[in-house]
Amino acid sequence: MxxxxxxxxxxxxxxxxxxxxxxxxxxxxxxxxxxxxxxxxxxxxxxxxxxxxxxxxxxxxxxxxxxxxxxxxxxxxxxxxxxxxxxxxxxxxxxxxxxxxxxxxxxxxxxREFEDVMGSGGVLVRVNPSCVEKCFLVNGPERIEHLRRIYDVLSANNVPNVVCLVKLKSRVAVFEPRGEKTRPATLSELFIAIRQILEALVVLHAASWMHRDIRWPNVMKHRDGSGWFLIDFDDAVENPQQHQTGRLLSKEQHTPELSSGDGSHTSAVDVWSVGYLIDRSRVSWSDRLCLSDFTTWLMNEDPSRRPTAAQALEKLLHLEQSESAKRAKKEEGARKKSKLGKDTD
Structure with missing residues (x-):
């Protein structure tokens, strides 16, 4: 090269x-x-x-x-x-x-086809044109074994819209495809991204696992523009958990139950994170009330009152259809107005 x-x-x-x-x-x-x-x-x-x-x-x-x-x-x-x-x-x-x-x-x-980024917890991330390598400089064998376990679950259950583990060594894991850290720029793109994340969570949660670290830095866009996929399952664990496990996740970007009380939590933490993604997407909705109601539902302080990933996906599809119908109606009105103006001329 x-x-x-x-x-x-x-x-x-x-x-x-x-x-x-x-x-x-x-x-x-x-x-x-x-x-x-x-x-x-x-x-x-x-x-x-x-x-x-x-x-x-x-x-x-x-x-x-x-x-x-x-x-x-x-x-x-x-x-x-x-x-x-x-x-x-x-x-x-x-x-x-x-x-x-x-x-x-x-x-x-x-x-930025080639990049070396020093991540937290002693992880060196090497970005290549078609793949990403993670070098675990601290506790390498244990972390590699954890990745082997979770990616075996992802593969066995055909979890969609997630990064693939293609190679494991004693301290190195190689993932494909490489994505782009590009957030959705339009409402249409946001619907696609959130839908694909929820599709992954529906299957992941059915397998009794949870991701726990869903943030925009861990949502990649395919380089051919075909959609988004979820990466970084380093903190994934089985569902439920009776206490906090693994590294301490930030309070600012994660659900409250991960850092309060006895640390017990369920897959509801991922649903909260989906609401957080929408809230931080910087994409405006035409119906702000629907947006507010949806994110409030997803991010309810009581985990037991949050929807499941399947329920959230069903609601999202309904909202997407509603927004599409509004957009089509608006475009049709603009066409009629334009035609009327031409006829008047």
């Missing part, structure tokens, strides 16, 4: 050839799969290559009609020939002249 101003504008896939052209095609598919299109609308293509044995192909990578990354060959090179090596060098020099301009045209999110 080659990065310019933090943007990976040239990347490749290499493998020892076994079946000739078939393997090269597989490498092209792998290159496209590992390259989510994060370059925005102002960039038409970036560059890459695939190589196997003495064969190399320079390729361009672009966003296809489905919004995914596609590849197209620029030229084939047989590196066992000196003339081909020289031709490749000249091609790379010409490509290098274009890379700074491509990087400048990319949106801010593309400039």
């Amino acid at each position: 080659l990065s310019v101003d933090g943007v990976c504008v040239f990347r490749g896939e290499e493998e020892r050839l076994r079946n000739g052209i078939t393997d090269m095609r597989d490498l092209c598919q792998e290159l496209a799969r590992k390259t989510p299109w994060i370059y925005g609308d102002n960039v038409n293509y970036v560059f890459g290559y695939v190589a196997g044995g003495a064969y190399l192909e320079l390729r361009i990578l672009f966003r296809n009609h489905a919004g995914k990354t596609g590849t197209s060959v620029l030229r084939h090179y047989k590196l066992s020939r000196n003339a081909e090596r020289l031709a490749l060098l000249l091609a790379l020099l010409n490509i290098a002249r274009l890379l700074p301009a491509i990087a400048r045209a990319c949106p801010p999110g593309a400039h």
Whole structure:
């Protein structure tokens, strides 16, 4: 990979050839799969290559009609020939002249493909283009075993809209996909995000587990814009709990029962957190009374009076339909008004 101003504008896939052209095609598919299109609308293509044995192909990578990354060959090179090596060098020099301009045209999110972030509790988070690595510098084996347990539950129960654990080592966990820390910007996006979180919680709670740390930093948007998913199950535990377990979660962003009394709590803590997400979303609703009633219901001080995740999801779908109907009615009124104005003219 080659990065310019933090943007990976040239990347490749290499493998020892076994079946000739078939393997090269597989490498092209792998290159496209590992390259989510994060370059925005102002960039038409970036560059890459695939190589196997003495064969190399320079390729361009672009966003296809489905919004995914596609590849197209620029030229084939047989590196066992000196003339081909020289031709490749000249091609790379010409490509290098274009890379700074491509990087400048990319949106801010593309400039953070590689990041190392030191989190709380001795966790080093390494953000890569297609995955995220968590390195547990303190109590690594115990925390890894906890992750293995919870992600076995997520997998066995097919919990939707959650990050996937793809690899575990003694102190390192690797997750896919990588998402973007992008909050919903519109009411429509907020409905989608909250709906997908509640869909995950319905299944998670049915399996007698709870997340306990649902905040916007733990809700990621898919890089292709297809929706949101839940991450960071480090504090997930079985439901119910008779006392506080694990690290102490902040009072400001979590339900009161986690930090008061004997610390006993149930999956109602996650429902409270969904209300907190809506409250902190910065997205306005046309019907403020409905918004207030919904969040008050979710964040009731008495956990036993909060809805279940399934009940909250049912209510959310009703609110979404109501908002859609209001929006359609408003748009229809605007169209009629516009048509009336034209007829008058």
